[in-house]
Amino acid sequence: MSTLAEIESQLATLAPAEKAQALRWLVQDIGEAFPGIEATPGVCGGEPRIVRTRLPVWLLVRARQLGTSEAALLGSYPVLTAEDLANAWAYHRAHRAEIEEQIAANEAD
Numbered sequence: 140m141s142t143l144a145e146i147e148s149q150l151a152t153l154a155p156a157e158k159a160q161a162l163r164w165l166v167q168d169i170g171e172a173f174p175g176i177e178a179t180p181g182v183c184g185g186e187p188r189i190v191r192t193r194l195p196v197w198l199l200v201r202a203r204q205l206g207t208s209e210a211a212l213l214g215s216y217p218v219l220t221a222e223d224l225a226n227a228w229a230y231h232r233a234h235r236a237e238i239e240e241q242i243a244a245n246e247a248d
Contacts, residue, residue, distance in 0.1 A: 159209065159221035163228060173233070175226035186241055187230060189223045192216075197241035199227045204242075 140148075150158060176196060178187045186195040194216060202212060209224050231238045 155221050156209065159225050162222055162225040173226060173230050175223055176230045187234070187238075189219065189227065192218055192223075194219070195241070196227045196230050197238050197245060199224065200231045200238050201242045201246075203228075 150161065153161065173187075175190050176187050177190050178185055182188065183193055183195045186197060188195045189199075199212060203209075207215075209221070212224060213219055213221065
């Protein structure tokens with residue numbers, strides 16, 4: 140069995156939260172690649188957001204800071220996937236100052 144086939148087999152046995160954690164590790168390992176996150180001028184003020192949505196990363200990060208669980212976020216925003224959240228958390232880790240500034244600016248409004 141190839142390594143990728145073995146990993147695929149093992150991933151199938153994981154719970155969604157475990158898969159999200161594994162994805163976080165992979166995203167972190169890849170480095171500055173942030174698939175699933177985009178910033179488009181004129182959309183959400185040009186702030187980084189989850190692709191296919193109008194959900195900015197800062198909104199998800201702030202909800203998490205306030206104690207909202209990943210399960211609650213996924214339930215509240217059915218368009219989101221665990222992968223989207225993992226991408227958002229990885230983006231926040233790499234761009235912490237930017238996201239914290241966006242949180243502060245949006246809370247001041």
